[in-house]
Amino acid sequence: MSSTNALTMDKPVPNSLLDTSTQGIIGKPLDRKEGPLKVSGAATYAAEYQIENLAYGVLVGAPFGKGKITGVDAEVARALPGVIDVVTDFEKFLATSAQGLAAKAPQGVESVQYFGELVAIVLAESFEAARDAAQQVVITFDAADDGRFDFEALKGDAEKPADGDIPAHFSQGNLDKAMADAAVTIDATFTTPSQNSAAMEPHASIATWDDTGMLTLHGSYQIPGNDAEQLAKALGVSKSKVRIVARYIGGGFGSKLGIAPESVAAALAAKALGRPVKAVMARQQVFEATVRRSNTEQRIRLGADANGKLTALGHDTIASNLPDDDYFEPTGQATHFLYAAENREINHDLVRLDWLVSGSMRAPGEAVGMLALEGAMDELAEKLGLDPIEFRKRNEPETDPETQVPHSSRELVRCMDVGAASFGWDKRNATPGTRREGEWLVGMGMAAAVRGNMLLPSEARVTLSATGRATVETDMTDIGTGSYTILGQIAGEVLGLPLDHVDVELGDTNFPTAAGSGGSFGAGSSGTSVYLAAEAIREKLAKAMGVDADAMTLKDGYAIADNRRVPLAELAGEGIVATGSIKPGKQEKETRQSSYGAHFAEVGVNAVTGEVRVRRMLGVFAAGRILNAKTARSQCLGGMTFGIGTALTEDLIHDPRNGKLVNRDLAEYHVPVNADVPQLEVEFLEERDIHANPMHAKGIGELGISGAGAAIANAVYNATGIRVRDYPLTLDKILDGLPEL
CATH class of the missing domain: 3.30.365.10 (Aldehyde oxidase/xanthine dehydrogenase, molybdopterin binding domain)
Structure with missing residues (x-):
């Protein structure tokens, strides 16, 4: 049996099941479920999937700032042992402004916006051969005469941008008069430089196309559902033809919120070759061609x-x-x-x-x-x-x-x-x-x-099996924050199951779409969808037991009510499946x-x-x-x-x-x-x-x-x-x- 429990946060929710449940695992300092896998090297990150017939790609960046590429000489690179091809597709490469808000690169299809922007991928039978060949690719160019590279010299040209999540400009009262009338004032200027997220794991993707035109990308991305949509748009295919798998992510800190160029490059190359392609950014490319915090x-x-x-x-x-x-x-x-x-x-x-x-x-x-x-x-x-x-x-x-x-x-x-x-x-x-x-x-x-x-729209599916085990499925990711454990704790607490009786499957767009990891909205958003799904299962268990849900206690895999203690496996029958769905509502505007x-x-x-x-x-x-x-x-x-x-x-x-x-x-x-x-x-x-x-x-x-x-x-x-x-x-x-x- 299956059901859906959807909630829009239009009103406060004063009563929480986490306050009345008795399993006792919420809030506890529990070890991460995936911890042993990570410390033993058994957790598979984006670049580590063992896929047959894999070709290796090494990316090539533009050796100049703003300007236009006039040619790519890759003949020497192509002639090296083990090299398969050198792929350049400027229109699609340069349409990927990693996490930027622009729909695509604004210049012509061969125009470069910034130094190091990725413009080609060298493919070989081994990583070493691809890396060697990438050094032999020669890019000729015309550097633009009007490049804007000096913040100090140009800050006088600053302009008002479009409003974002907060207004670009805001005014209330009369600041100048208040400053003039104040007893004590401060007027000081502070400066901060550009910064890099410097996540431990570099951006990496393995792209595989099947015979139906379906792309599966094993990537290091924080919000798979949204990233699949971005990737589909960059490639000019339907989102339904893109699957992203991101089960483990070695840190992101925002740099992996949106797709980066290596994902597009790997997908394009895999399509052209008819075989899987792996592309991993070098550390220098992560700095040069993903995203920075603005100075x-x-x-x-x-x-x-x-x-x-x-x-x-x-x-x-x-x-x-x-x-x-x-x-x-x-x-x-x-x-x-x-x-x-x-x-x-x-x-x-x-x-x-x-x-x-x-x-x-x-x-x-x-x-x-x-x-x-x-x-x-x-x-x-x-x-x-x-x-x-x-x-x-x-x-x-x-x-x-x-x-x-x-x-x-x-x-x-x-x-x-x-x-x-x-x-x-x-x-x-x-x-x-x-x-x-x-x-x-x-x-x-x-x-x-x-x-x-913040609360973002999020969905999760929870299944209580005929054996009394629960499985959580959502494309929510774990970027080192503990999602596997926390979502398991929520499901276990609401369903009265020990943590080791809850399996958590994350980071796959085949699962219900979650908010993803970022903005500190991950646990609250995806966690609530798990909570709601488990709540729906709880209602089904109460109905199967013939009692009111409020009169039933779930603990250690048993339902307790009316002087009865019944295993959840017995009440679950052939299994209970529920989907939880949360989205923001009036509370977002009615409270700070x-x-x-x-x-x-x-x-x-x-x-x-x-x-x-x-x-x-x-x-x-x-x-x-x-x-x-x-x-x-x-x-x-x-x-x-x-x-x-x-x-x-x-x-x-x-x-x-x-x-x-x-x-x-x-x-x-x-x-x-x-x-x-x-x-x-x-x-x-x-x-x-x-x-x-x-x-x-x-x-x-x-x-x-x-x-x-x-x-x-x-x-x-x-x-x-x-x-x-x-x-x-x-x-x-x-x-x-x-x-x-």
Whole structure:
């Protein structure tokens, strides 16, 4: 028997089955179901599928910035031993603007938009032969005379883009007058560089066509349902003819939200050859030809009265993107609602550059926007003579300060208070540069954390078999976040099954379409669809037992009611199948939904060298119901580590002559390594959000990075008295301001 349970979140759901169920696996710090497979090498990633008659492809990038290809000389490459062919299909290669918003490349079919854009694939019987031949492909070109490669020189040409998820420009009240009338003000500019997601697994695809014209792509992609649609459009085929399989993904952080060129190249080559083709990007190509977080220049204007009440709040950002792509880094996303202020302006402008496309990277908006906002809040607090926490408390909004809708739940103040007590904030010396331990100047800093909560349409199918085992099927992915385990916990809790009695099948577009992984919406969206499917099965079990579902307890594979204890296998008959479907509704507009937290950091700055060392960090977070304490903590630790990199090391450098990425690998693009990351502590506050979904859970994956870097920068100021507004805080920006020994 089969049924469907669909829900639109038009109303709050105050009663959750997760509060009344008795299996006791929700919220527990359970190990990942797929963990043993990953540590033993048995989990199969995109490039690891063993497929017969496989050809190997190596991609070739354009050796110039904006311009036009005039020829591709591949004769030497084709003549090498083991080489099969060199495929160039400019129209389809260049129509794939990885994760960009433009429908296709705007220039002519042979035009290149940025240095390193992928334009050819060399095919061979072995990877080594293909790699060797790729070095012999000669591309001739005419570089454009009007290439736009220098952000600093062109930022005066910034223009207003089309509105995105938030308006590009927003104004309320009179900011200029409020700034003029304010007792205390800050007007400061912060800059952040381009950044790369630097996921461990490079982008990879294996493409196979069958005799019916069906393409199966084993790829490393975060949202298979949407990615299949993108790939079909790029190839000019029906979406029904594209299947994507992405069972394990070695990190994405936004870089794998949309398809990247290697998927199109592999599919085109496989079609031309009539055999499967594998294409794996080299690390340098991942940097050059997938997606970056935009660099930003942010002006923050804050004005407050003598009591520390904000009266003016301005956040103006200049970011960059390709000429025909309107995506902008939404740095003011949190600024819209984090603090109260009657007079507000939040603007985003774009400089059109012939650089690699910019798009979403972990916590798009908040990750770099809060570096500026929370730094400026720290500065203004000092000017007012207020503790940074007290200053934030005085500007806590009762409702959304722009729309006046209520917060679905908001625990920022409690996060700050709990964090301050745990971290020993009362021991912080408010006078910068006064605590010293040998050569090291020591300081503390804090910052708020916030990430908007999203619910996206999502479906899942749950089957309770005749043997009493449950199977979850959805094309939701696991990018290292723990989806296999969390979705199994939800199904097991609602159905009264131990986790080892639940099988979870993910990452295949043959399964029902989920929201996918990204934006911290994965667990809430796909998890709710699993919850609803399991709820429908629960109703069927109650009917089979002849009782009311509310009067029935499910635990350890048994249904208990009316003094009876019946195995689920007996009630399931030949099996019960149910589909759960969730989509956002009125609650999205009627409440302001966000997860909150507070970051605390202690740093040491070497008084001789200017070296910054993070000594300890604490993050306190409130994100609704925590579904798995271990995987949630892991997500926050990862986010805080991202914050260390954002604050201190990560800087993707563009050559202003041609847009080429100078540091295009992990040797020179410096992400934090073990020596840079101290013991990080995470605390979760008990919270439920009845407006978010029936599970009362909210997003957490990106909360950990939001504000983390600002807490470190604020700590550096407290340690040294040196305020660096140009991220990252490398020692060259600190040395000149250090006190004489």
